[in-house]
Amino acid sequence: MNAAAGDRHALTQRAIESLGNRFGQRLSTGAAIREQHGRGEAFATGFPPDAVIWPENTGEVSEVLRTCHELRIPVIAYGAGTSLEGHVSAPNGGICLDMSRMNQVVEVHAEDADCVVQPGVTREALNSYLRDTGLFFPVDPGANATLGGMISTRASGTTTVRYGTIAHNVLALEVVLANGEVIRCGSRARKSSAGYDLVRLFTGAEGTLGIITEATLRLHGQPEAVGSGVCSFPQLRDAVETVIELIQSGAPLARIEFLDDVQVRACNAHSKLSLPEMPTLFIEFHGTQASVAEQFERAEEVARAHGATGLDWACDEARRAKLWRARHHAYFAALAMRPGCECVVADVCVPISGLAECVAATRADIDRASLIAPIVGHVGDGNFHVLFLLAPDDAAEHARMEKVYDSMIAHAHRVGGTCTGEHGIGLGKRDKLVAEFGEPVVALMRRLKEAWDPHDILNPGKVFRSS
Amino acid sequence: MNAAAGDRHALTQRAIESLGNRFGQRLSTGAAIREQHGRGEAFATGFPPDAVIWPENTGEVSEVLRTCHELRIPVIAYGAGTSLEGHVSAPNGGICLDMSRMNQVVEVHAEDADCVVQPGVTREALNSYLRDTGLFFPVDPGANATLGGMISTRASGTTTVRYGTIAHNVLALEVVLANGEVIRCGSRARKSSAGYDLVRLFTGAEGTLGIITEATLRLHGQPEAVGSGVCSFPQLRDAVETVIELIQSGAPLARIEFLDDVQVRACNAHSKLSLPEMPTLFIEFHGTQASVAEQFERAEEVARAHGATGLDWACDEARRAKLWRARHHAYFAALAMRPGCECVVADVCVPISGLAECVAATRADIDRASLIAPIVGHVGDGNFHVLFLLAPDDAAEHARMEKVYDSMIAHAHRVGGTCTGEHGIGLGKRDKLVAEFGEPVVALMRRLKEAWDPHDILNPGKVFRSS
Numbered sequence: 001m002n003a004a005a006g007d008r009h010a011l012t013q014r015a016i017e018s019l020g021n022r023f024g025q026r027l028s029t030g031a032a033i034r035e036q037h038g039r040g041e042a043f044a045t046g047f048p049p050d051a052v053i054w055p056e057n058t059g060e061v062s063e064v065l066r067t068c069h070e071l072r073i074p075v076i077a078y079g080a081g082t083s084l085e086g087h088v089s090a091p092n093g094g095i096c097l098d099m100s101r102m103n104q105v106v107e108v109h110a111e112d113a114d115c116v117v118q119p120g121v122t123r124e125a126l127n128s129y130l131r132d133t134g135l136f137f138p139v140d141p142g143a144n145a146t147l148g149g150m151i152s153t154r155a156s157g158t159t160t161v162r163y164g165t166i167a168h169n170v171l172a173l174e175v176v177l178a179n180g181e182v183i184r185c186g187s188r189a190r191k192s193s194a195g196y197d198l199v200r201l202f203t204g205a206e207g208t209l210g211i212i213t214e215a216t217l218r219l220h221g222q223p224e225a226v227g228s229g230v231c232s233f234p235q236l237r238d239a240v241e242t243v244i245e246l247i248q249s250g251a252p253l254a255r256i257e258f259l260d261d262v263q264v265r266a267c268n269a270h271s272k273l274s275l276p277e278m279p280t281l282f283i284e285f286h287g288t289q290a291s292v293a294e295q296f297e298r299a300e301e302v303a304r305a306h307g308a309t310g311l312d313w314a315c316d317e318a319r320r321a322k323l324w325r326a327r328h329h330a331y332f333a334a335l336a337m338r339p340g341c342e343c344v345v346a347d348v349c350v351p352i353s354g355l356a357e358c359v360a361a362t363r364a365d366i367d368r369a370s371l372i373a374p375i376v377g378h379v380g381d382g383n384f385h386v387l388f389l390l391a392p393d394d395a396a397e398h399a400r401m402e403k404v405y406d407s408m409i410a411h412a413h414r415v416g417g418t419c420t421g422e423h424g425i426g427l428g429k430r431d432k433l434v435a436e437f438g439e440p441v442v443a444l445m446r447r448l449k450e451a452w453d454p455h456d457i458l459n460p461g462k463v464f465r466s467s
Numbered sequence: 468m469n470a471a472a473g474d475r476h477a478l479t480q481r482a483i484e485s486l487g488n489r490f491g492q493r494l495s496t497g498a499a500i501r502e503q504h505g506r507g508e509a510f511a512t513g514f515p516p517d518a519v520i521w522p523e524n525t526g527e528v529s530e531v532l533r534t535c536h537e538l539r540i541p542v543i544a545y546g547a548g549t550s551l552e553g554h555v556s557a558p559n560g561g562i563c564l565d566m567s568r569m570n571q572v573v574e575v576h577a578e579d580a581d582c583v584v585q586p587g588v589t590r591e592a593l594n595s596y597l598r599d600t601g602l603f604f605p606v607d608p609g610a611n612a613t614l615g616g617m618i619s620t621r622a623s624g625t626t627t628v629r630y631g632t633i634a635h636n637v638l639a640l641e642v643v644l645a646n647g648e649v650i651r652c653g654s655r656a657r658k659s660s661a662g663y664d665l666v667r668l669f670t671g672a673e674g675t676l677g678i679i680t681e682a683t684l685r686l687h688g689q690p691e692a693v694g695s696g697v698c699s700f701p702q703l704r705d706a707v708e709t710v711i712e713l714i715q716s717g718a719p720l721a722r723i724e725f726l727d728d729v730q731v732r733a734c735n736a737h738s739k740l741s742l743p744e745m746p747t748l749f750i751e752f753h754g755t756q757a758s759v760a761e762q763f764e765r766a767e768e769v770a771r772a773h774g775a776t777g778l779d780w781a782c783d784e785a786r787r788a789k790l791w792r793a794r795h796h797a798y799f800a801a802l803a804m805r806p807g808c809e810c811v812v813a814d815v816c817v818p819i820s821g822l823a824e825c826v827a828a829t830r831a832d833i834d835r836a837s838l839i840a841p842i843v844g845h846v847g848d849g850n851f852h853v854l855f856l857l858a859p860d861d862a863a864e865h866a867r868m869e870k871v872y873d874s875m876i877a878h879a880h881r882v883g884g885t886c887t888g889e890h891g892i893g894l895g896k897r898d899k900l901v902a903e904f905g906e907p908v909v910a911l912m913r914r915l916k917e918a919w920d921p922h923d924i925l926n927p928g929k930v931f932r933s934s
Contacts, residue, residue, distance in 0.1 A: 111711065111820040134715075154660035165658050167667070168635065183908050188883035189816040190848045191632050193621035193671050193891040195900050195930050196912045200634075200667035204660050221717035244578065248601075250688035252719075291758045349656040353578040381657045416655035424660045433662050441650050444919065445663045451918035452911065463662050 011071045012093060016051045018067055019095070026054045037096045040083040040426075041143070047089045049076060049096035056101050058174060058182055058213040065211065065457075066180035068095055072455045077207045079149030080122060082141075084345050085426025087153060087206050092460050097211065099148050105129045106214065113219040114171055114188055119148025119212045126217075135219040138163035141422065142328050148212045153424040154204030158327070161247075161380030162254040162286065163220060165422070167203045174214035175202055178453035188216055206424055207459040209452055223254070223286035227296055228320040229313035231303050232278040236260060236363065238306040239279040240356035243379045245302045247352060251295060255284040256380040257327055260363065263334065263374035263387075270333030271326035276310050281379075282327055330376050334387040338372055341389040346405050348412035349383040349421030358415060359384055362408045369400040383421035409435070425463045433464065478538045479560060483518045485534055486562070493521045493568075504563045507550040507893075508610070514556045516543060516563035523568050525641060525649055525680040532678065532924075533647035535562055539922045544674045546616030547589060549608075551812050552893025554620060554673050559927050564678065566615050572596045573681065580686040581638055581655055586615025586679050593684075602686040605630035608889065609795050615679045620891040621671030625794070628714075628847030629721040629753065630687060632889070634670045641681035642669055645920035655683055673891055674926040676919055690721070690753030694763055695787040696780035698770050699745040703727060703830065705773040706746040707823035710846045712769050714819060718762060722751040723847040724794055727830065730801065730841035730854075737800030738793035743777050748846075749794055794843075801841050801854040808839075813853040813872050815879035816888030822849050825882060829853060829875045836867040850888035876902070892930045900931065 020027045028034075029051045039046025050073075055061045068075045074094025081088060090096065102118035105126060109115065110133050117126060124144045126137050141150060141157035149155075151173070156165035163169065172186030185198035202210055233239040243256055259267065259280045267273055281303070285295040296313045303311065315323065326333070335343055350358050359375060366373045366386065377384030386408065388401045409419045409432055419432035434442050442464050449456070450467070460466050487494045495501075496518045506513025517540075522528045535542045541561025548555060557563065569585035572593060576582065577600050584593060591611045593604050608617060608624035616622075618640070623632035630636065639653030652665035669677055700706040710723055726734065726747045734740055748770070752762040763780045770778065782790065793800070802810055817825050826842060833840045833853065844851030853875065855868045876886045876899055886899035901909050909931050916923070917934070927933050 109818065109820065111715070112818040113715065114818070154664070156658055156660075160658060164635070167664065168631070177911070181907055183905070183911065185904060185908055187885045187903070188818040189850075189879075189885040189888065190819075191623055191627060191816055191850065191888055192885035193623075193887050193889050194885050194896075194903055195671075195892055195909070196676075196915065197621070197634065197667045197671055198908070198911070200664045204662075204664055209663075221715060223717065248578070248580065248688060250690065287758075288761060290761055291754075294755060294757055349658055351576065351579040351581070351655040352657075353576065383656075383658065412656075418654045418656040418659035418661050420660050421656065421658055422660050425662055429661075436654070436661055437652060438650070440648055441652055441665070442662070444644070444650065444665070447918045448663065448915055451914045 012050050012073055015067055015071045015073045015095065019051070019053060019064060022063065023053050028052045037078050037081070037088065037098060038090050040081055040086060040088050046086070047091045049090035050093045052096045052098050054098045054101050058176065061097060061176045061211055061213050062180040062182055064095060064097060065176050065178065068457050069179045069455060072457060074457050074460050075211070076459050077148065077152070077211050079120065079146030080144060082143035082145045083149060083153055083426065084423045085428040087424060087426040087462060089427055091427070099146060102213065108133060109188070110135060112188060113221065114216055115219055116214060116216050117147050118214060120146050122146050123150065130219065134222055136222050137169070137217060138220050139166045139169055142331070147215055147217065151203050151212055151215055152205065152207050154422070156378070156381070156422040158255045158257055158378055160378060161256055162252065167200055169218040170199055170203055170215055171218055172216035173199050173202055173212055175210035175212055177210050178455065178458050186216065204424065206426065206462045208449055208462055209458060225289045225292045226284060226286055226320070227292035227313065228282070228284045228315045228323060229296060229311065230275065230280060230282050230323060231308040231312070232276040232280050232310040234278065234307045236279045236360055237356045239281050240359065240379060242281065242303050242306045242308065244352050246299060247380060249298070249302070251299060252285065252287065253283065253380050254286040255282065257282040258377040258379040258384065259330065260375040263330055263376050266333040266337050266374055267326045267330060270336050271322070271329055273322070273326055282323060331387065334374050334389060338389040340392070342392045344388040344390060344401060345423070346386040346388060346408060347383070347420050347423040348408055348417055349381060350412050350415050350417030352382045354415030354417065355379060355382050358408070358411050361411055362386060362404065365404045365407055369404050371397070371401060371404065381421065382417065427462060430464055479517050479540055482534055482538045482540045482562065486520060486531060489530065490520050495519045504545050504548070504555065504565060505557050507548050507553060507555050513553070514558045516557035517560045519563045519565050521565045521568045525643065528564060528643045528678055528680050529647045529649055531562060531564060532643050532645065535924050536646045536922060539924060541924050541927050542678065543926050544615065544619070544678050546587065546613030547611060549610035549612045550616060550620055550893065551890045552895040554891060554893040554929060556894055558894070566613060569680065575600060576655070577602060579655060580688065581683055582686055583681060583683050584614050585681060586613060588614050590614060590617065597686065601689055603689050604636070604684060605687050606633045606636055609798070614682055614684065618670050618679055618682055619672065619674050621889070623845070623848070623889040625722045625724055625845055627845060628723060629719065634667055636685040637666055637670055637682055638685055639683035640666050640669055640679055642677035642679055644677050645922065645925050653683065671891065673893065673929045675916055675929055676925060692756045692759045693751065693753055693787070694759035694780065695749070695751045695782045695790060696763060696778065697742065697747060697749050697790060698775040698779070699743040699747050699777040701745065701774050703746045703827055704823045706748050707826065707846060709748065709770050709773045709775065711819050713766060714847060716765070716769070718766060719752065719754065720750065720847050721753040722749065724749040725844040725846040725851065726797065727842040730797055730843050733800040733804050733841055734793045734797060737803050738789070738796055740789070740793055749790060797843050798854065801856060805839055805856040807859070808856040809859045811855040811857060811868060812890070813855060813875060814887050814890040815875055815884055816848060816850040817879045817882050817884030819849045821882030821884065822846060825875070825878050826851055828878055829871065832871045832874055836871050838864065838868055838871065848888065849884065894929060897931055
């Protein structure tokens, strides 16, 4: 241990001692606890924090920040641990704030279709809570993430094509800044042009600018009618062209999900479906009975023109639930294809005109590299994922995966897309952020970070490397 | 002139000389030109810049910034001059960049429903350009503003209830920073979680963080069918409750505009309509023929339940155009009520549950203060405007107006709203920004500004006072 590391170690011990006196049993330095809090889902190598604290209110978060600010100790917020780019990992150690006890729905304003939640509320818990109000929170990244985590990674998912990403559905935030100061930004108004849009700035900042302690969210009316359907296509391109045409025609799609033949095979096995093992679209419309029926009629026309078969619209509720459960379990279905595997979930988002080519090129690259990797996508947004299933210790296979993933991102950039539609940068994509925008833009982000967190204690090293 | 002012004057002269050599006839120091560029619409007292330059490309904007950065001269971008809070005023002098020559639609990607424009393109020019593509740009603040200006003030307007504000419709930006550096942020992908959301940060920053030189905008399919209608209500509250119920029922409103009886009277006179002079809603749906008809049927039910009369749905194209022209000319109709008057256009946005009370209280305040002031509103967003018609030299009347406006904002804040839904802060609402968020939040904005523009040359004194 060199001198600087020794100093840091001593300061960390001081912080833990001081906070331990304050938080008692709600601070843990147990190895298993730390280990668990240092890794998200699907990111193999995590770095454990030095301690985990379970705060119960904003004041406690502020206290932790004040201590850590004074002693220059990193602080990392932890929601449900479902992030995919190493966001919760603690490469410089420090204190993990596990937000799971701040899990109250504080207010629901049914008349305004908004609610106020603590950051540890999960999206499923929120929707259970809302069940009888006629309202729901639509953003659905698949995993049962916490809302604090979803805001911090700018999450989206299957319903974004209709309801927007989480950035469209956050109205206001309470945030604890690096020095422990508590601020509120945004309002309950549906729109505002009052100064810099701090709400959107904290949204997707991955905990590097502040810790979210409360969020006001926009809700939506539960649709009167929901219609789901599924159809298969001879070629990937036919499915994607169907999507393009539907989007262009202004069809009010609520969800439109693509599964390639490999993913359909996985879902059939895992979720006991018997879909044709071909490129497949899951489609959903929300509206009135009449408008949903009208939309499916039009969608069928478009799909058939692109060679769709096995059309199964107007599913009943049970069938609908089964289909979407299968889609949500796509990740687990993929894992089951290769027992004991590790899974790297790749994420890019492209303009829809580049989608077919980008997916097809990626599929070809995967096959050429002899990898097992189903493809799924929120294709209405031009967003798709490759689920690379890897033998944990096969370095050569990992290297081949990296190469395919690099090509996929380079391709996305070539057609005007982004290296991440919804998973964020974290540790995993810092170089890709530079590739996407160039060093000057990342430098600009860093200047902002330095202005607000001069000691670099808020989730240091995420989004970009510390200077 | 004191020493500092003398220095500043000398530096400004140096900048003008140097830039004059470069820009020739495209730099003007003529009094009338400067005067015109120092005031927006409806903001009585403007401060002229020292010179106006008409750049023709990004490189030229960058050159101006480099010179002004070196010499510490303010730079203010000017679009169409339609802003309402003194955004283009130059209280510290400096260089005005008139962006009107950067007015090219650079690219249209019909397949992706996006386009790339220079900042001086107006929204009407863009929609003319797009006419044959089947696409349109929906954000409609009424005035024929430039897109650069609309982005910088986070504009919205009549269609926001359906298509979002401009913040929802900007995908990427090219921006020249204070030191002349040119950066690009965002992408053509529909969503991204790649680092801090700089696009949303520049949007609404009122030119204080950078000068926008290119924007990639999201477009929308021209709706197959557009249905407009109008109806009158006995009381303001009945109209607002109709709106609340329609919004809550998930009705896909494309526009829903409120005009109070005073505004209807003004519009009848100015636009040769014969609407009943009562609280009135203009409603529009976009969709298929069938869905529009279905929506109007439902809207009629709701409106009738709240006492609506004079229902006139299913207007033909000519009637529809006439109604919306009247709505867009509401400002001029109001001006015509009091020839020679000055108009202050007040702007607040509240949660819809607080809307009826806030509008009614404001109407009562106006009447008590013996002011002439029609009310209009984008009520689907909870956003409304008072058009205060004032005798230019009547200080007492101005003081009564200020008091009513203060109450209106205080009321908006009490119910969780914002002091500006769409007009921005500029010079006019800097104290209201502090009232809305508190000094620490404004200090946070200021720290960000200082980190990016250390010499405070970009539209200094707007949004918040210079430190």
